[in-house]
Amino acid sequence: MNFGRRMFIKGVAGIGAAATITGTASAADGGVQYIVGATGSGARDTVAHAGFSVRHELAEGSVLVVTGPADAAAEIESVGGVSTANPDVTLELNRPEPDAQADDEALPSEGAALTELQWDKQETDVFPAHEHATGEGTRVAIIDTGIDLDHPDLGNVNEELGRAIVAADDVPEVGPGDSGYHGTHVAGIVGATGEVGVVGTAPDTELIPIRVFPSDGGATFGDILAGIDYAAEIGADAANFSLGIPGVQRPGSAVNKLKAEIQGVFQSAVRRGTMITGSAGNDSGNLQQGGGFTLPNSVSAAFTVSATSPADTLSFYSNFGTSDVDIAAPGGYYETISRTSGETGEPDDLPFPLNAVLSTWPTDLTSSVGLQGYDLIAGTSMAAPQVAGLAALVRELEPDANVSQVRQAIQQGAEGANGKSSPEFGAGIVNALNTVESLTIGE
Incomplete structure (x- = not known):
């Protein structure tokens, strides 16, 4: 395969999920969507009685996703039991074009034929870790664009439990299937079975596709939060969101007003036993000084992951900072x-x-490297699911471990940092073998 400079420049420009904020989130009826903080147990009813539509009730009733007219935030805040109301935003991903002539014969025909190209699993000792755990009996939710339900290496997807949670769904017939590409790539990193081409960190976990993106347009924070809440409801051991607002935000940013409700939903999921893994962001940004943050990962309940290279260095695009990176x-x-x-x-x-x-890559999309059903992309989007898969290995060995204990096991097994305070790596770079062996000593 010949990879020229033009292809390199194109690839770097499209790192991971190239997300942009496209504006205020709209409801299906043309209204505006709001993220609402609730203080009273009957807030849903009082908000509805005031003439607003409640799409989601999250975090055991402390967060509502509400639709109504434009400029209605103050009116919603005046309703009894409501503390805050802020307009939701929409995040949109760049998408590749479908391949009208997908070459089925390009798929490897037998075995996990592409593991030699999986340097990420080799660097983190995933393959030898599978002698101890493979994620059997666990469940990982992928809050993303959905998952290719027909991919040969993703036969562990539970379509029945999958959901499409989309404010203005232009492809309802797709259900939890992939409306783009991103979720399929993320899912394979977590749990590809190796039936044909690649092996995920937890090949025997159950993958739950939670689609929050339409085929055209962006995901709202309200739907992302509803996806996290649903993951906890179905008892997912981990929920991965490789999504976030672009750029490093500052305390005065308008989206800062959404932080409390995001933290509330995430904390509720963690209390119910679901570990939340999130990508640190791809802006080469310093999240350590000046109060910089990104969302939804810059809340304490999220386990935030920075991205590393094949040389165990911080990748040039990855955000960093001890305040965020775990x-x-x-x-x-x-x-x-x-x-x-x-x-x-x-x-x-x-x-x-x-x-x-x-x-893994949707089989109806062109592979940039000529391996139909597989592709190479980079980003903190690819780093977070490595950790979600590792959480599944930990939960297989320690099914009663709470989220704090799972996080601690992963951090203690990490390498390349002194303690938990590295601005680049947090507690270090994950090592699956170290982690699982520490849990199997004495068995």
Whole structure:
């Protein structure tokens, strides 16, 4: 395969989920969607009685997703039992074009044929960790664009439990299937079975697709939060969201007003036993000084993951900061663009695009590397699901462990940091073998 500079530039420009805020979230009837903080047990009824529509009641009633006319925030806040009301926002992903002539014969025919290209699993000792645990008996929810329900390496998807939670769903017939590509790639990193091409961190876990994106347009925070709440409702051991607002936000940002409700929903899920893994963001941003933050990951209930390279360095695009980053995991590319492209670096560096993360890809989309059903992309979007899969391995071995104990096991097994205070890596870069072996000593 010949990968030229044009392809490199195109690939770098499309790191992970290239998200943009496209504006205020609209309801299906053309109104505006609001994230509402509730203080009273009957807030849902009083808000509805005041003439507003309640789409979701989350976090045991402390957060509502409400639709109504434009500029109605003050009116909603005047309702009894309501503390805050802020307009929701919409996040939109860039999407590749479908391949009208997908080549079925390009799929590998037998075995996990592409594991030699899975440097991320090799760096984190995932394959030998499978001698101890594979995620059997666990469940991981993927809050994203959905999952390709027909992919041969994703036969562990539970379509029946899957959900489409979309404010203005333009493809309701798709259900929890993938309306784009991102969720399928993330799901494979967590739990691809290796039936054909690649192996995930937890190949025997049950994958739950929770689609929050339509095929055209963006996901709202309200639906992302509803997806997290649903994951906890069905007893998911982990819920991964590789999604977030672009750029490093400052305390005066309008979206800062949504933080309390996001934390409330996440805390509720954690109390119910669901660990939430989130990507740190792809803006090379400092989240350590000046009160910088991103959402929804910059809340304490989220386990936030930065991205590393095949050389165990912080990837050039990854956000960093001790205030946010809890752990690091492979996301692809090196610490500089020049090393990533091969202009500088070490003799044993992986060439672009092989220094990105290989995972499952919708079989009806073109693969940029000619491996139909598989593709290489990079981003903190690819780092977070490495940790969600590892959480499934921990829960298989310690099914009664609470979320704090799961997080602690993963952090104690990590490498490359002294304590938990590295601005780049948090507690370190995950190591699956270290983690599971620490749980099996004495068995």
